[in-house]
Amino acid sequence: MQQDNLEIPPDHLPTRLWQELTRAPHDRHHDWRTPILATQGIDQSGPQARTVVLRHADAPLWTLRVYTDARSAKCSELVAQPLAQLTFWSKRLHWQLRVSALATVDFEGEQVDAAWEHVRQSPARADYLSALPPGHIQTSREPVAEGAKDALRGHHLAILSFKVSSMDWLALGQDGHRRARLTSDGLLAWLVP
Numbered sequence: 001m002q003q004d005n006l007e008i009p010p011d012h013l014p015t016r017l018w019q020e021l022t023r024a025p026h027d028r029h030h031d032w033r034t035p036i037l038a039t040q041g042i043d044q045s046g047p048q049a050r051t052v053v054l055r056h057a058d059a060p061l062w063t064l065r066v067y068t069d070a071r072s073a074k075c076s077e078l079v080a081q082p083l084a085q086l087t088f089w090s091k092r093l094h095w096q097l098r099v100s101a102l103a104t105v106d107f108e109g110e111q112v113d114a115a116w117e118h119v120r121q122s123p124a125r126a127d128y129l130s131a132l133p134p135g136h137i138q139t140s141r142e143p144v145a146e147g148a149k150d151a152l153r154g155h156h157l158a159i160l161s162f163k164v165s166s167m168d169w170l171a172l173g174q175d176g177h178r179r180a181r182l183t184s185d186g187l188l189a190w191l192v193p
Helices: 010-026 073-080 110-119 123-128
Strands: 036-040 047-051 054-058 063-069 083-090 095-106 157-171 178-183 188-191
Touching (some): 010 188, 073 157, 110 157
Antiparallel strands (some): 036 083, 063 157, 083 095, 095 157, 157 178
């Protein structure tokens, strides 16, 4: 395990964490590119967790952004209960980061249009053009073809934006672990690992 990761001065920790978060959407091999998103299920279904792809991180605004199919369960879950948590693990750094956030779901608007213009030129476009919603039972093993789309938009892309309220950082080390909680208002507290 890398011991230099445990020697981050307290005043550098927020900057160092946001460096990794802002790098992740642009580096396909970055461990933090695919965090686990946890939401509260609807109708007493309990917590729901799934892997998502981090598309944008904004350090000054303490926000993260993810794209998804507008018909996915996570959209309705976050509209009903916007409290969410994202968990990041870096094997390279031996860091876990749990991010607590308030989510908003954008189904339309300039940001969605701009995201679609970028996504529609990639193979990922098929994820947002399916005639059937995510989780729908297929009757065959054939891939779901692009089909009937929203006549006005032509796609089902939505943006999940997360306003980060706090981060819980855990660094694992052979000679001991370190843990800290950071809040968006600038507070940092060292915790027992």
